Amino acid sequence: AGFIKSPLSQKRLTQDSVELYCEAIGNPIPEIQWWFEGNEPNETCAQLWDGARQDRVKINATYNLHSTSTIYIANLTSDDSGTYECRASNDPDRNHLSKSPKVKWIRSQANVFVIERPDIQTLVTVSAGKLIFTCNMSAPYSVIEGHEWMHGDKVLCKDEKSDAFTSYTIEGKAEEHSGVYECIYKTNPVIKGQMNVSVPPQVVAYKKSEHGNEGDTGVLTCKNPSFPPVSSWIWYKNGQEVSDAIVNASGRYIIKSNGNKTELRIFKLNIEEDTGDYHCNATNSVGHGSATVNLRVRSRLAALWPFLGIVAEVLVLVTIIFIYEKRRKPDEVLD
Numbered sequence: 001a002g003f004i005k006s007p008l009s010q011k012r013l014t015q016d017s018v019e020l021y022c023e024a025i026g027n028p029i030p031e032i033q034w035w036f037e038g039n040e041p042n043e044t045c046a047q048l049w050d051g052a053r054q055d056r057v058k059i060n061a062t063y064n065l066h067s068t069s070t071i072y073i074a075n076l077t078s079d080d081s082g083t084y085e086c087r088a089s090n091d092p093d094r095n096h097l098s099k100s101p102k103v104k105w106i107r108s109q110a111n112v113f114v115i116e117r118p119d120i121q122t123l124v125t126v127s128a129g130k131l132i133f134t135c136n137m138s139a140p141y142s143v144i145e146g147h148e149w150m151h152g153d154k155v156l157c158k159d160e161k162s163d164a165f166t167s168y169t170i171e172g173k174a175e176e177h178s179g180v181y182e183c184i185y186k187t188n189p190v191i192k193g194q195m196n197v198s199v200p201p202q203v204v205a206y207k208k209s210e211h212g213n214e215g216d217t218g219v220l221t222c223k224n225p226s227f228p229p230v231s232s233w234i235w236y237k238n239g240q241e242v243s244d245a246i247v248n249a250s251g252r253y254i255i256k257s258n259g260n261k262t263e264l265r266i267f268k269l270n271i272e273e274d275t276g277d278y279h280c281n282a283t284n285s286v287g288h289g290s291a292t293v294n295l296r297v298r299s300r301l302a303a304l305w306p307f308l309g310i311v312a313e314v315l316v317l318v319t320i321i322f323i324y325e326k327r328r329k330p331d332e333v334l335d
Contacts, residue, residue, distance in 0.1 A: 001026035001090045001103075004066065007110035011189045013117040017074045020110055022086035025066040030090035032061055032069040033105075038082040045085070053080075073112075081114040115142075120193035122183070131170040135183035135193040138164070148184040151177075175199050178227040200287030202226040203280060209294045212274075218266040220293045222280035225260070229284060233262035236279040271297045 005023035012018050024030045037045040048071065050059040061069040067088065073080055091103040118141045125132040133149070146160040149168040157168060166185075170177050178199045185191040206221035224230050235255060254265040262280055275297045281290040 001030035001088045001106055003086075003088065003106065003108050006108035007084060007086050009111040009113075011113045011115060012076050013115055013189055013191065014076055014078060015117055016076050016189070017072065018076060018080075018112055019070060019072045020084055020086070020112075021068075021070050022088070022108065023066065023068045024086075024088035024106075026088070026090045028090045029063050029065075030067050030088040031063075031094065032067045033087045034059060034069070034071045035085040035087060036082055037085070038079065043082075048084075076114045078114050078116065081112060083109050083111055085109045115189070118191060120183070120191070122193045122195045124181075124195050124197060126174055129171065129173065131172065131174060131177055131197065132167060133169070133181055133183070133195055134165070134167045136165045137185060137191065137193070141185070141191065142187045144185050144187055146186040148186065150182045150184065151179055175202055175226065178202075180227065196227065198228050198286050199226050201230055201282035201284050201289030203282045203289040203291040205280070205291040205293045207293065209296070211296050211298065212266075212269045213298050214269055214271055214300050216269055218269050218274065218295055218297070220264040220266075220278050220280070220295065221261070222282070222291050222293070223261045224282050224284075224289065228286065229259050230257075230262075230282040231285065232283045233257040234281045234283075235262070235264050236281060238276045266295075269297045271299060 001024050003022070003024050005021060007020035007022050010018055010020075020034075022032055022034075024032055034048040035045050036048050037043060048057055048059065051057065053073070056074045058072040058074075059069065060072075061067070069086065071084070086108045087105040089103060089105040093099040093102065094105065119138045121136045121138070123134045125134070141164065144162045144164065146158065146162075147166040148158050149156040149166075159166075166183055168181075168183070174197050178197045181195045181197065183193045183195075185193075201224045203222055203224050206223065210218060210220055212218040220235075222233075233255070235253075252267045254267075256263045256265070262282075264278065264280070266274055275295060278293045278295060279290050280293070281288065
């Protein structure tokens with residue numbers, strides 16, 4: 001057996017997670033095991049199993065053309081610092097209780113250093129139409145080589161300053177800039193502070209006015225672009241009370257809601273029953289929000305009027321041509 005890929009040493013902060021990867025090849029396909037030896041003087045090497053350390057350890061292994069194994073450790077503590085060893089062997093007697101294996105286990109090691117997470121004081125201030133974000137990291141911390149501010153996956157700004165304090169300012173209201181913001185310290189390992197700008201749902205209708213033909217299916221859509229996500233959606237019609245809220249059990253209605261988007265489908269549209277204003281009401285952990293969609297249902301004959309108009313125009317044109325030709329040649333007998 002031999003290693004194709006060996007685990008790599010890593011630095012992590014407490015409460016973070018770490019993942020180590022190992023890959024071995026041989027004939028027959030070798031077995032892979034994970035072992036750990038802590039930094040304490042009297043600590044011995046012990047095998048790690050899936051579900052160890054109060055289910056913080058997850059081990060996933062595959063044996064196909066060769067062997068691969070990944071160990072994942074969540075919510076790291078200082079006790080997780082130490083040497084992690086990937087062992088591989090394809091000796092038939094490798095796990096025998098009395099026989100000694102003919103071939104020794106091959107080993108590859110990686111060190112995991114778990115550093116105590118520094119405290120970061122975060123603050124969001126709303127003042128004079130501005131949002132001011134600040135982060136201040138307390139000692140101890142490693143060398144800071146710069147900062148980075150992010151909103152979701154978008155990088156807002158970068159610098160190369162070594163200060164423990166950093167700030168970022170946005171022009172506008174909180175309702176326009178809700179979401180998750182991060183201040184990132186360029187250290188080893190990277191240290192992050194997080195702030196949430198939370199507002200009630202800022203619900204908008206995909207279309208404020210929808211049209212449908214009688215007998216067809218109407219589709220009304222609302223979405224919420226703000227943070228936090230919507231926890232529940234309810235549809236109403238023409239300002240009806242909560243007890244009269246539209247539900248899936250109504251027969252002709254199907255409501256599909258997925259996080260920040262909801263869709264109301266109305267089957268077999270009826271001019272008298274379905275025409276009107278529909279209200280999509282959203283609720284999240286901060287409050288409520290709603291939007292209105294006006295639905296207009298047209299008669300099926302209404303869709304035929306353009307076609308009938310074209311037919312009428314053609315008939316008029318043919319009649320005019322026929323009369324003109326007849327007057328131009330009055331003595332000519334038509335076949």
